[in-house]
Amino acid sequence: MQIGIDLDGTVTDPKSCFLYMNDSLGYAIDYQQATEYELHTYTNMSQHDFWKFMVEHGHEEAIYRSSLPHTEVNDVLWNMRQHHHLHYVTARSEAVRSVTEEWIQRHALPLDSLVMTGSHDKVGVVKDLSLDLFMEDRYENAVSIHEETSIPVLLFDAPYNRKPLPEGVRRISSWKEAHHHVNQLEQSLFFNRR
Ligand SMILES: [Mg+2]
Structure with a gap:
């Protein structure tokens, strides 16, 4: 995926x-x-x-x-990378690409693809890259990505995003849970293709 x-x-x-x-x-x-x-x-x-x-x-x-990595993110991303293509899609601007890449490398996270939109609008990138799944923490992004592309979105729970979600956007609380949903989705795509 x-x-x-x-x-x-x-x-x-x-x-x-x-x-x-x-x-x-x-x-x-x-x-x-x-x-x-x-x-x-x-x-x-x-x-x-x-x-x-x-x-x-x-x-x-x-x-x-000075940002800290999310709990378990390192193990899960390296594991997911064995089977999937990972694209970081951030609202940060190109002006901070080098500090962003340095941070990713310093925390020993995989770095294959980094798209910096410079705005909260990520729908175009989701379409351009034909993404199958998106992971977000900003409520409005999660909802608009799902509504405008119909791909499933995992929303990482945070106090600032606790609002009602449409079906297709799932609230999760850990990277371990994200990994579980990635495996489940992969399985259902596999069976749908057969
Ligand atoms: Mg965010």
């Missing part, structure tokens, strides 16, 4: 960005109560001003560099 995988909050631990906001920028966000995905909503800045501040002060690269 061709599998699309988001980076932030999916390959990285979803707590990472909030830890950075607290430890390096002096905020006091309670991750378990963090119901908003967009980081600027925890500040008094607009989205534009927040990211301008983050880029200009080196915080954007620092937040990516």
Whole structure:
């Protein structure tokens, strides 16, 4: 299968960005109560001003560099890579490609394909790469990818994405669970082809 995988909050631990906001920028966000995905909503800045501040002060690269990998992601991705093509599809921009690739290599994760969309719209990439499955943590992406391409989506559970899901988007809480669903989907595709 061709599998699309988001980076932030999916390959990285979803707590990472909030830890950075607290430890390096002096905020006091309670991750378990963090119901908003967009980081600027925890500040008094607009989205534009927040990211301008983050880029200009080196915080954007620092937040990516200091991110922690999600639990079990390393073992599961190497295992899945034996049978599937893995494509990282991130909303990060090309400007941070090198810090992103360095992070992937430093954490010894597989790196075959990295698409940087620079926006939250990933539907075009899903179609261009003919992906069979997508893994996400952003609620709106998960729903729109499924609705516009009809491929199954696995949504990694986080406090900021706990909203009702359409059939076809499944909430999961671990990479082990993701692996189980990949195997199941592979089996059902195999039997449908026979
Ligand atoms: Mg994400």
